[in-house]
Each structure stands twice: as C-alpha cells, then as structure tokens.
Amino acid sequence: MKVAIVKYNAGNIGSVENAVRRLGIEPMVTDDAELIRSADRVIFPGQGEACSTMTYLKAHGLDEVIVNLKQPVLGICIGMQLLCRHSEEQDTDCLGVFDVEVKRFVPKVHEDKVPQMGWNTIEDTKSPLFKGFEKKEFVYFIHSFYVPTCDWTIASTNYIQPYSSALHKDNFYATQFHPEKSGAVGERILKNFMEL
Amino acid sequence: MLAKRIIPCLDIKDGQTVKGTNFVNLRQAGDPIELGKLYSEQGADELVYLDITASHEGRKTFTELVKRIAREINIPFTVGGGINELSDVDRLLNAGADKVSINSAALRRPELIDEIAKNFGSQVCVVAIDAKYNPLMGVEGLDWICYINGGRVPTEHQLFDWAKEANERGAGEILFTSMNHDGVKHGFADAALRKLTDSLTIPVIASGGAGAKEHFRDTFINGHSDAALAASVFHFGEIPIPELKLYLANEGVNVRL
Secondary structure, three states, X not given: OOEEEEOOOOEOHHHHHHHHHHOOOOOEEEOOHHHHHHOOEEEEOOEOOHHHHHHHHHHOOHHHHHHOOOOOEEEEOHHHHHOEEEEOHHHEEXXXXXXXXXXXXXXXXXXXXXXEEEEEEEEOOOOHHHXXXXXXXXXXXXXXXXXXXXXXXXXEEEEOEEEEEEEEEOOEEEXXXXXXXXXXXXXXXXXXXXXX | OOOEEXXXXXXXXXXXXXXXXXXXXXXXXXXXXXXXXXXXXXXXXXXXXXXXXXXXXXXXXXXXXXXXXXXXXXXXXXXXXXXXXXXXXXXXXXXXXXXXXXXXXXXXXXXXXXXXXXHHOHHHEEEEEEEEXXXXXXXXXXXXXXXXXXOOEEEEEEHHHHHHHHHHHOOOEEXXXXXXXXXXXXXXXXXXXXXXXXXXXXXXXXXXOOOOHHHHHHHHHOOOOOEEEXXXXXXXOXXXXXXXXXXXXXXXXXXXX
16 A cells, blocks of 8 residues: 655654554655656645644645645645644634534633644544444543534534634544554554545 | 653663663663553553663664664654754654753753754754752752753752743653652652643653652652653662553542552
8 A cells, every 4th residue: 555644744654654564664855746646645744833834835835736636645734634624723714525614622610721732532433444443442632722623523522612623525534632542542543544 | 631640761882771870870671662562561661771881882883772672663763862962852852762861962062952942843852961959959859950961060050940941942741850850769859840831832751760659659649740750760670560550540640550
C-alpha cells in the first residue's frame, strides 16, 4: 500500500511518519502533487497555526491537490481544522471540505485550561475508523481551537462543551486528536484507516 | 473529561536510566527504550526523559536516543537537560520529542520561554522548577526558593513569582519538583502545588515525593495537580502503573484506563 503524508510547514509530521512505520508501512513524506494523487491513502497531519499553514498550502498549490483527492484522506489536528470552511485563528479561510467554522475554546471556569492538553474520551463514535472499540476510549489531544458538532461528526469529546473530535464526509476523514500519539488505541485507528 | 496524567520520569546518563535520591547517589534502572515501551503498555500517559550528562558528547548521544524513542514510543514524551538555547530546542523537536523541558537556562535568561513559545508554540515548552523551602524559616507554602544546576545553586527567584512569570511568558506547563520532598517518599508538596494550580492558567505537573498510591490521589485531589511524575517507585516496581490507575479510578480520580 502506498501512503503519502503531506509535507508542509506544520510540526509533528515526523511523529505520523514513525507511527505509520510502526504499522509496517513505509510512507512517503512529500509535497509532490503526482505522488500525493497516486497514493492509496493520504494523511494530512500537523500541529501549527491556521493562517501560516494555509498560506503555505496555497503558495505550493497543495490546496487544490488536497480538496480534489478521491482516495481516503485523513486530516489530523491542524489538518482537520484546515479541511473546514474557516477558522477563527487569524480569521483564516480554509479548504472547505467540511462546511463548518473552527472556533477558539473560551474557558468557563479556572479548570478550563487552553490549550486542552492530554487524554480525553471519544464518544458517540460512528465510523469504521473506530472499529473494534467497545468502551469510551481515551485519545491524546493538544489544541486551542475546536470544531463544533455538525452533520459530519463521527466522534465527539467534551471539553468546556461537546465538540467534534472526528469528522467524515465522502473520502475525507479527520481527527482532532493525535492517533500517532494515542498508544494502542491510536494505532488501531490508523490501522482501521488503512483498511477502509 | 480530561484525565489526570501519570508520568514516569527517566533520568538518562550515558544512554542508561538512573535515579537519584535527593539529587545524589545515582542507581542504575534499565534501558530507556525498553522501559519507556513497558510504561506505555502499562498505561503511562506521557514520559519524561531527562539528560543528566549534559556534556557535549553526552548531548549528541542523547539526541540519537531521542530519535530512537520517537520511532518506538507511541505516547507523547518530553525531553530535558542541558537545553540552553533555541537551537537545542530545534534539534530535540526535530529528533521527534513532543515537548522540551527547560530549567536553569530559563532562570538565567527568561526570554528563552518567549522565544520557544513564539517559534514552536507554547505547547512544546515545559518549564521545570526545582525549589526548596527552609523548614526552620516558616511553614510549607511560603518562602520557596528556586534552584539551578540540578538543585545545587540557589537563585533569588521565589517559586510562585517565577511560575507566574513563566506562565505569562508563554510556558505550556510547569513541572514543579520540591527538593524537600524528592526521594523522601512521604508524598508530594500538595500545599505548594495547590497554590500553583489555583493561580496559574496552565497545567502543573507534581514531582518529588511519590512513595505510595495514596500520594498520587492526594496530589490530584488536594494539590489540584494536573499530572504527577515519579521515577523510582515505577522503575523498581514498587508501584505498578496498572494497579495505581485502578486505585485512582476507585478513589474517584479521572484517569485513562
């Protein structure tokens, strides 16, 4: 199986590369449009800030490449937020696969620390991405912006309020959490993605 | 609900795990990667690897070790020890670390915190603070002095002021080690931790003093700590992590099972 990991100016890409290798697959980390289009699976990962990453994607023509992909695509963290319509982070227009607005967490009490950093549960999971899970599983999050629950929500998490911890529409899948850092549960999610 | 985190800390010297009591008398405690993997399988929520060699040669060895950890470990890990400038941070994040922990360098030049936050994001910047109070001078919770150079040199910084400054400069987390409690195994410095957690807007990791399962419960419930770090009780199997987490869940602490 050919797996492409989209290379751009976001952090944490090496962690996804390592996680895919642990599944026994040697991924390509690339910004080459042809290599991305011809892959069986595409992962759009990263940790970073919406405006500078969108600017980079546009400058390299990767915005058009990503939205026109037909194979299963997995956006992770900032990758998920960039697949949405718009982000409150620096008032950024994003790729628009999911017609939803990315919002900033607003703390309600002192215990609501932003960013959310650590392990939280995913609930109401409805997707083959979560095949094999029987209880509320914990996954690893680190983010200051969130996607509200919407028509494409396939998992939700409660932090300050319930929000989308995973999305799905057509061939596009996305997780707000980091499967590459979520232990055995994360490994299973990545494996499920490869088996879609 | 966000879970309270259990974090084993591995002190690394010449590629091996060691653990000191009151910052001296180092004992060997195993291979860092094998130990990290074991902890991950047992349910550790994160790992901290501290390089206590900090010589030029040692630093290169440590960077290679960080690359291997990143390849093999599937949970987040923080690295620290000998980080003095932005290029050290860049090198360790590039090697695959999720976060870096800075200590003496931040006390010597606090702007380093701002620089890390600006260049890599607050989430990668853990500010570690080693502090000690004089029991003859007052009660716990007052007069905590920050130390540098592995707890050898006192500074003029007070714990609570310094933690607040680090928070405001862009630290993502505070890792507070009480030198009075470290290695003694009588519990964490929960009064000071509570004062920290209630005044800061970022998570606080409790460190120093773990000797029994109850100490973890106390620091989460009384100290309001977001995470608890320990070394020897894990390395020598005195408190198995699965047993600890079941105990905490039964005591009403939200942990990842």
